[in-house]
Amino acid sequence: MAAPLKIDYAFNAQDFESSAKIVKFTILKKHQEPDAAQEHELASFEETMLPHMDAAHNLAKWLLRNEEDAQDVVQEAYLRAFKSFSGFHGSNGRAWLLTIVRNTSYTLLKKNRAVDLTTTFDEEIHTAGHESVSPATILEHSENAELIKEAMDELPVQFREILALRHQEGLSYKEIADIAQIPPGTVMSRLSRARAELKEYLAARISKDK
Amino acid sequence: MNCEEATKLMDGYLDGELDPMTSQKIEQHLRDCRKCEQAYEAHTALAHAISRGAPYYKAQAELRQRVQSSLRDAVGVRASRSAARENHASLTSRWAKRRPVLPEIPWNWLALAAAIILAAIIASSFLPRLRPPTSDQFLATQLIASHVRSLMADHLTDVASSDQHTVKPWLDTKLDFAPPVVDLSSEGFPLIGGRLDYLDSRSVAALVYQKRKHFINLFIWPTTPKDSTAQTMVEREGYHLVHWSDGDFTYWAVSDVNINDLQSFKQLFEQQIARH
Numbered sequence A: 001m002a003a004p005l006k007i008d009y010a011f012n013a014q015d016f017e018s019s020a021k022i023v024k025f026t027i028l029k030k031h032q033e034p035d036a037a038q039e040h041e042l043a044s045f046e047e048t049m050l051p052h053m054d055a056a057h058n059l060a061k062w063l064l065r066n067e068e069d070a071q072d073v074v075q076e077a078y079l080r081a082f083k084s085f086s087g088f089h090g091s092n093g094r095a096w097l098l099t100i101v102r103n104t105s106y107t108l109l110k111k112n113r114a115v116d117l118t119t120t121f122d123e124e125i126h127t128a129g130h131e132s133v134s135p136a137t138i139l140e141h142s143e144n145a146e147l148i149k150e151a152m153d154e155l156p157v158q159f160r161e162i163l164a165l166r167h168q169e170g171l172s173y174k175e176i177a178d179i180a181q182i183p184p185g186t187v188m189s190r191l192s193r194a195r196a197e198l199k200e201y202l203a204a205r206i207s208k209d210k
Numbered sequence B: 001m002n003c004e005e006a007t008k009l010m011d012g013y014l015d016g017e018l019d020p021m022t023s024q025k026i027e028q029h030l031r032d033c034r035k036c037e038q039a040y041e042a043h044t045a046l047a048h049a050i051s052r053g054a055p056y057y058k059a060q061a062e063l064r065q066r067v068q069s070s071l072r073d074a075v076g077v078r079a080s081r082s083a084a085r086e087n088h089a090s091l092t093s094r095w096a097k098r099r100p101v102l103p104e105i106p107w108n109w110l111a112l113a114a115a116i117i118l119a120a121i122i123a124s125s126f127l128p129r130l131r132p133p134t135s136d137q138f139l140a141t142q143l144i145a146s147h148v149r150s151l152m153a154d155h156l157t158d159v160a161s162s163d164q165h166t167v168k169p170w171l172d173t174k175l176d177f178a179p180p181v182v183d184l185s186s187e188g189f190p191l192i193g194g195r196l197d198y199l200d201s202r203s204v205a206a207l208v209y210q211k212r213k214h215f216i217n218l219f220i221w222p223t224t225p226k227d228s229t230a231q232t233m234v235e236r237e238g239y240h241l242v243h244w245s246d247g248d249f250t251y252w253a254v255s256d257v258n259i260n261d262l263q264s265f266k267q268l269f270e271q272q273i274a275r276h
């Protein structure tokens, strides 16, 4: 669990680099009155990015598990995104915005809640004797949405992140690699681990309830 | 391929992310190995449970307003000025209308949906596994996501009507194109309504049809050079997608009904259009 954290921090260097650009941009703009060009840019930004606010909020909420923090991060991410919008030439606005939401969330986690970043999967659940729980039983309980939510909330942040990106946004491995800033080859193994841990948790819960 | 390799690649196979050669090898192994096949079925069920069960936390209206006003502050635009912004305001309120705030998902509905999905998984495991061409992979993912979201948010339609003469004018005013709308009630696919959706950075029409307890989303947009015109059938994550094009429009039907039903839906839809 410790190794992927290092990778996750790697984005910060990149992030600071782009915020240096943002600062320059802001200073230049400060000397100008808001003009038609800026309003046009805002309109174009909003048209491209506002449709992805549900996705932005959903990801932030899963990463932070706190509504207030999630809202702060979404607002901050939109401001950051707008300030570097002139550098966005791609067609995948959602992936671009989610990358910023993700980076902003991790910055907050690192600053205020470092403990969340180091939380590993509950060992008790790993070692609990639930080998007797059959796939069919898991399958049966997998209809319980509340249980799925609880299980997902228990997972480490990297796992919540990858499950949300894959299962809720339906993103490709390539897009997930870009957003989570991990090598494309790592996406499959991380997803595999995330699903396995979720299954473990479900199995543990089911055998406890028995 | 042995069991160990198959297990290692199972997630990639499940997600449709393996190259065709490797996919074929896994398929072969799953046909030959009962143990891995069972593991794959359980894994598929789990994947569906996650997709269906995990709540999707939508942004609330206050957050939308907050973000927009902080953006305004960032460029120093004062309220009540600028025609451009007023234009834009109508665009965003359209969005707000289209995607209502639904922070929580109705659980009882999800339980039902999960049951339907499980039934679909069982049904689909008897069908040949179809592979989409790579260029359609991403689009297929987006289409399934839109389909699933329309069901999850309990927001299938913006205009709920089985009357094509109600649905069509509504869509015509919301879109910059006029999609064909036909009711197929007498053919067993009643029209439920229409919805605006957003795919790959463009507004598209979504017509919603029902087949027994299942829903079909039919996505329609004007054909662009980007769109392939070849007819395609895709099975992915327990959903079926049928794609066709008639020169003017590109169609994608997405549903968890079986592939034969979806194929006949397509034929009936085309026949009805030809009659209009």
Ligand SMILES: [Zn+2]
Binding pocket: B002, B003, B004, B006, B029, B033, B035, B036, B037
């Ligand atoms: Zn095997």
